[in-house]
Amino acid sequence: MVGNGKSREFLHPLSVRIWHWVHAIAIVLLVLTGIQLRFPDLVNWFGTFKRAVNIHNIFGFIVLFDYFLWFGFYLVKKELIKQYVPTMKDYTSGIPTQSTYCFARIFFGDRPPFESTRREKFNSLQKTTYFGIMFVLVPLQIITGVLLWDLKRFHFIVEALGGVRIVDAFHIIVAYVFASFLVVHIYLSTLGHTFFAHFKAMIVGYEEREIAEVEPEETVPRQDFD
DSSP, X not given: OOBTTEEEEEOOXXXXXXXXXXXXXXXXXXXXXXXXXXOTTTOOTTSSHHHHHHHHHHHHHHHHXXXXXXXXXXXXXXXXXXXXXXXXXXXXXXXXXXXXXHHTGGGGTOOOSOOOOSSOOOOHHHHHHHHHIIIIIHHHHHHHHHXXXXXXXXXXXXXXXXXXXXXXXXXXXXXXXXXXXXXXXXXXXXXXXXXXXXXXXXXXXXXXXXXXXXXXXXXXXXXXXX
């Protein structure tokens, strides 16, 4: 309770907040340097092509180590499955409900069907999305990135996977998915009880929420019968 009809819900410990912002900055820089590497004749944001390659590699390894820190943290806390693995209920009712709210009902002023807590931070739509990203796309991007980083050392693996073009194609496709996800992620982050509520929570660790007022129940006057 913080007064003025508001309460604080602590959501993100300091370690998770640091991980999130390091990961976010690294992904953004990987996307930007990747664009220059893909279109060197059109984009020159980081100077020379070699400098863009070096920056790309540095932040690629930051994502690699950051990923293992994230995985280890939730594994030790025994929250990895609970927080990130969707259940059948998430698929059958949670995702349709949350999708309808995010893309339609919110514009009619409806209250959100889900509010984050420390024990359950993600709604069904978030949980399913993050499961695909953290357990499929990030590992795939890390593996293909490491293979492309040193083709001479890993040439036998690259050839076994179909060659440089195949590995590079997967790396680029996943990069486009991440770029698209950033846009959607920023939009969904604005759907808190205020525009900046989710952003603030990832900085200070908690959200301030309005305490719903409970209307008093009507009482029926007591009648005595003689």
